[in-house]
Amino acid sequence: MRVIVTRPQREAQQWVLDLSAQGLQAVALPLIEVGPVHDTADVVRAWQHLGDYVGVMFVSGNAVDYFFRSNSALAPVFIGSIATKTRAWATGPGTARALLRQGVAPERLDAPPVDASQLDSEALWQVVGPQVQPGDRVLIVRGGDSLGSAAASSNAAQGAGRDWFANRVMQAGGRPEFVMAYQRGAPEFGSQARELAQQAATDGSVWLFSSTQAVVNLSTCLPGQSWAGARAVATHPRIAAAARQAGFGVVQESRPTLPELVACFKLMQQTAH
Structure with missing residues (x-):
């Protein structure tokens, strides 16, 4: 049984290594x-005024990496002992690890507990909601779809978590603001990728989806398949719903931690025999 890892290239390769180390056959097929972003002016402006926010919410590890890439040593607000109220908020452990890699002090970082039933915007709000007081500004660092992206139609589902979070900030009397730190797009499917995807549609492989956009991009790249x-295994109920809507015959849900994903894959492996 192969695991088809659909995350962007860099993350996909790491997941392949991690799953292989657990005795699973895994292959990367980035979707x-x-x-x-072409114009970083908004991100640079956000760095210049970072101390004005009570918290900065990062929707993913990519949001962290591209946001910090645009920082020209303007305001190391999250690092060291600078007296500021601004905190870094992560939606899950992968995003939290990305923040720590960038030098964010652990005591300035908030994230859902690792044993939370879901690791998403809703779980994060349970942790940071009490920090938001009327009039507080909150910055949400996100990605955006490239022009012509196959995932444009999935915007509503893809942004459901961050939009839900922004609504909660407003209900608490806060002022949510967005900044786009990176762009997402659909891959160009070459003959090798197309052949792998077509084989994995019928040969018992298990697809690992951690984004609704990946599901939409797959359907767009292989229309009629x-x-x-x-x-498939999906790391969130919204992603599982997208996979079922795309027509996947079997869809399991799992929290996005390596031990739980490995356990889910091995159980599927056993039940297939």
Whole structure:
């Protein structure tokens, strides 16, 4: 049984290594391409005024990496002992690790507990909601779809978490603001990638989806392909719903931690025999 890892290239390769170390056969088939925004003026402006925010919410590890890439040593607000109220908020452990890699002090970082039932915007709000007082500004660092991206139609689902979070900030009397730190796009499917995807639709492989956009991009890259005989593991109920809507015959849900994903894959492996 192969695991098809659909995350962007860099993350996909790391997941392949981690899953392989657990005795699983894994292969990367990135279904999302990420890159910098063409105009970084808004990100630079956000860095210049970072101390004005009570918290900065990062929607993903890519949001962290591209946001910090645009920092020209303007305001190391999250690092050291600078007296500021600004905190870094992560939606899950991968985003939290990305912040720590950038030098964010652990005591300035908030994230859902690792044993939370979900690791998402809703779980994060349970942790940081009490920090938001009327009039407080909150910055949400996100990605955006490239012009012509195959995932444009999935904007509503893809942004559901961050929009839900922004609504909660407003209900608390706060002022949410967005800044786009990177762009997402659909991959160009070459013959090798196309052949792998078509094989994995019917050969018992298990697709690992951690984004609704990846599901949409797959359907767009292979129009007319039946997924009725394909199996998938999704790391969030919204992603699972997208996979079922795309036609996947078997869809399991798992929290996005390595031990739980490995356990889910091995159980699917056992039940297939």
